[in-house]
Amino acid sequence: MTREEVANICKAMSDVNRLRIIEMLTPGEKCGCELLEELHVTQPTLSHHMKVLSDCGLVSSRKDGKWQHYSISCERFAEYKEYLDSISCNKEQNKKVSCCCNK
Numbered sequence: 001m002t003r004e005e006v007a008n009i010c011k012a013m014s015d016v017n018r019l020r021i022i023e024m025l026t027p028g029e030k031c032g033c034e035l036l037e038e039l040h041v042t043q044p045t046l047s048h049h050m051k052v053l054s055d056c057g058l059v060s061s062r063k064d065g066k067w068q069h070y071s072i073s074c075e076r077f078a079e080y081k082e083y084l085d086s087i088s089c090n091k092e093q094n095k096k097v098s099c100c101c102n103k
Helices: 003-012 016-025 032-039 043-055 074-085
Strands: 059-064 067-072
Touching: 003 043, 003 074, 016 032, 016 043, 016 059, 016 067, 032 043, 032 067, 043 059
Parallel strands: none
Antiparallel strands: 059 067
């Protein structure tokens, strides 16, 4: 996963409603109508949020009649989690050290 892809996912996840959508999709696929009911947003607003989540690859959709059904893209989400897991904080490394610019 590239840094640009990670940045796009972080941007997508920086909205409270999109975080709620991801949480709502965690148990499994949901119809757009269910998301609308729980979020209390308009259909165009939901469409915008779903487009952002789809464009970064976190959410996939399928059409069934007049409704879209959404689910988390498990492969993409796993890649994102793997990237985040690769970042760690080593307290020993974070100790103050002398820097060349302080000389």
